[in-house]
Amino acid sequence: MRKSDAGWVTDPKTGGLPKVAYGKGIYVYDVHGNRYIDASGGPAVYSLGHGNEEVNAALKSQLDKIAHGYRYTFTSDALEELESLIAAGCGPNYQDMVFVTGGSEAVEGALKIALQYHTAKGEISRRRFISRRRSWHGNTLGALGVSEFLDRRAAFEGALVEASHVSPANTYRPPTGVTPADIATFCANELATEIERLGANKVAAFIFEPVVGAAGGVVPAPPGYARAMREVCTRYGVLMIADEVMCGSGRCGTWRALEYDGVEPDIMPIAKGLGGGYVPLGATVYHKAVADVLFNIDGGPMTGHTFTGHTLACAAGVAVQKIIRREGLLARVRSGGTRLLQHLRTELKDVRQVGDIRGRGYFIGVEFVADPITQEPFPAALGVCGAIVRAAAADGLLCYPSPTNVDGINGDTIILAPPYNTSDEELDEIATRFSTAVKKILPQLMR
Ligand SMILES: Cc1ncc(COP(=O)(O)O)c(C=O)c1O
Secondary structure (H helix, E strand, C coil): CCCCCCCCCCCCCCCCCCCEEEEEECEEEECCCCEEEECCHHHHCCCCCECCHHHHHHHHHHHHHCCCCCCCCCCCHHHHHHHHHHHHHHCCCCCEEEEECCHHHHHHHHHHHHHHHHHHCCCCCCCEEEEECCCCCCCCHHHHHHCCCHHHHHHHCCCCCCEEEECCCCCCCCCCCCCHHHHHHHHHHHHHHHHHHHCHHHEEEEEECCEECCCCCCEECCCCHHHHHHHHHHHHCCEEEECCCCCCCCCCCCCCHHHHHCCCCCEEEECHHHCCCCCCCEEEEECHHHHHHHHHHHCCCCCCCCCCCCHHHHHHHHHHHHHHHHCCHHHHHHHHHHHHHHHHHHHCCCCCCEEEEEEECCEEEEEECCECCCCECCCHHHCHHHHHHHHHHHCCEECEEEECCCCCCCCEEEEECCCCCCCHHHHHHHHHHHHHHHHHHHHHHHC
16 A cells, blocks of 8 residues: 655654554554554544543444434434534524534535525525635535645645635734734724625625634634624625534533634534544534524525434434533633643743744644744744654654644644543643653754
């Protein structure tokens, strides 16, 4: 089998990726017995860590009954229970959803539900999407089209869904000439201007990540931003899609990430932490006002796939979500997240090249810069975040590199996203080991 050179972790024996053997909690073991702390949960997936016995027992029990009841033939206890758990997490306006197998499908579903909604209302001219620069919404053609991740788009340019890209909302890197305090107003005006430029009757939806993940290196929106963008969307009849694939399902310490901002989106794709990685699972959740239109005019949403509502995947989601609720893990994420942030800030306070340490809950980004005064990034060719991630992995700590976050080419951020049930001692070990890798590698690269 051919191997790509995209790996961040190297097996010293083969020179390729290590072969995974098993996992338990925050630990993963390879076939040689090497132990890794999974400090980023892959790409922020493993909300309960690995090998959870209760989740595994629930999966076995479901398999003993049936793996998959096809959605046009059957509903199931697992599917209905997962719908209730998600609705309870999201609030009374979100009772309707389409289950899928991951984040890209969930975003694709969100784009299609937005289009179907406008068609059902007789506004078929609303076909255009607006998203943000430095955003990632997935790898299908629609989701990639609204994303602005230059190197992931390049091979497919010309065949992507057309989208406008407006400014991201990053207090560490505000738009030129804008103060952090003015970002919300600036961005809301920019969105309104773009909608008017295109013609409001042409715009279907604005899609954004409430806390940007891989494309920005964990960027929580500043206070007031989401409200201001919500107000513009409502004013022009444009739907708001909050992509919570990475930041949602509790990762930021509230079930919906946007709950923190006091804002309700019209459509919300979720995935990753929802099923905790036990079985591929995602969902496109949509607001009652959208659901009323879809059900009254068309009888329901016109999106979904063969494995929509897959029974075993729903059973995984139910087991994971029940544990998160029963054990009060969202409160744990809020308090533990503060601890992890503080620990990192203390350990790294004297490292000049650490420009910013930010995040919400168990979703934290550390950004490295060549010059902390000008915030100038390192040249991409230096490969700073890749080198740190590889050094950490060699020392048994897995974290997630987010390069190119500044301008699509340069930028070095590393993401930490541990399981929600990580203990204080484990959090401290993550912070210490991560800081050790940073302090070891940066001086070598600066030479
Ligand atoms: C915000 C966001 N949306 C969508 C996706 C796509 O999800 P998936 O890789 O599960 O298709 C990702 C994946 O990283 C993501 O971070």
